[in-house]
Amino acid sequence: MQYEDQNIFNQKLTDDFLDRLNSELEAAGPSQVLFWGYHTFGTDMVLGTGFGPSGMFLIYRLWEMGIKIPIFYLDTHLLFDETYALKERIEKRFNLTITRVSTDLSLGQQAERFGQELWKTDPNRCCHLRKVLPLRNYLSEKKAWITGLRRAQSKDRRNTQFVEWDPENEVVKINPLANWTGREVWNYIESKELPYNPLHDEGYPSIGCIPCTSVVDAESKDERRGRWKGLDKTECGIHHPTQKNNIE
Template sequence: MSAALPLSPQPFPALPAAGQAPSAELLAHLAAESQRLESATPDEIVAWAHQCFAPGLAMGTAFGPEGCLMLSLLPTLAPTTYVFNLDTGYQFQQTLDLRDRIAAKYGVEVEMLQPELSVPEYEAKHGGPLYTSNPDQCCHDRKIKVLQRAAVGRTAWMSGIRRDQSPVRAKQPIVAWDRKFGLVKISPLANATKQSVWTRILREEVPYNPLHDEGYPSVGCWPCTQKADGEGDERAGRWVGKQKTECGLHTLEADGSGI
């Protein structure tokens, strides 16, 4: 376990109240901290996030390799972190089983947050599976809206995205204000590589989704996930045949805020 990165000597500006815009002082501080953390290890960044934002710190995970690695760090570095999964109703059984394997090994319980409508109710409302005709709306209703509810009462959230996963994620700051969810967003693995993540997973025997061994470089909802090479764009197996590579949680808006 790495030692915690010392906090900035500058006092942390006040976070905005729910629904309010962040101050220029806060945005500048987050940018400075993000730059300072560029040379930090993932362990140090997770510990820093806990120092700064607990008990309001949360983590979202889809149980990808990066998320599983971060979950393995929480018991020692950020034990009070609230962890959630956006359970769309379309996840692979292997993904759901992985939640139990993580809990058994690390004692980390991941809450499965579900949309207001069940899959049958949702498909009945739209005259069938919406992921076939309007996947953007499906992701918005069954992921974005759910995270907006989960953000209430939180101060910051961590994600496991890496910059080298896709062009869309290449500019992800380590720390930034997430405008859509009204939280500070922290990406401890932004500077990590696929090789470094998998080396550590195998060395430390971190549980991971067996679908990766079957040719799935990235695992999301089963209707929108296929096997793919994964040597180039790791998102290649997602939404095949559509002009879409992201669900919308991690795309960057014009002002640089992650959603």
């Protein structure tokens, strides 16, 4: 690959550089993107996952390719039991320890400071406190993070590139599955018999915190339907800034 011997930090991350890199990676496939990331950043690159299907693919491919980098998840204290159980299952099956990244603010303290059930009254602030700030803190000592973002997931994500500069966290963001569809990811999971969250079989296409995740009817095309149902909110803020990202 043309760029594999170049140190990205000796380059200015210009639009031109990223355009050329992304255009080359468009046909490369997710494994090549992971290889490029590891070659460039080594263990300063981390994988963040919420244990959705894309995350399962990435955990498996890294394991199969023998790439040992830190893997983390954001624990808001509000995840489903099935999600915590899946994490344990993955750790056992792949002999991994997945890092828990979380806020020091307990749910009780949050309720005292901002009112009960902040996810109902001000979900952007809730996500900011429980996801955006802990992530920023964790990534402050890293150089790159891998995500499971895909263009096909939603309108918000349709411009996802393989390699992007993440200005909120001041790291490079790597999205190896940017041009994959949900069906392609599921086909892979089924063909390799990888573990996945059993809630997907109960009508949850996308799984996050309990209060903000709903069952949906099978007709809707948006893969992230069921998140913040009924609210004018489609992202938590870790990938696309929300209005509250400036609140500290």
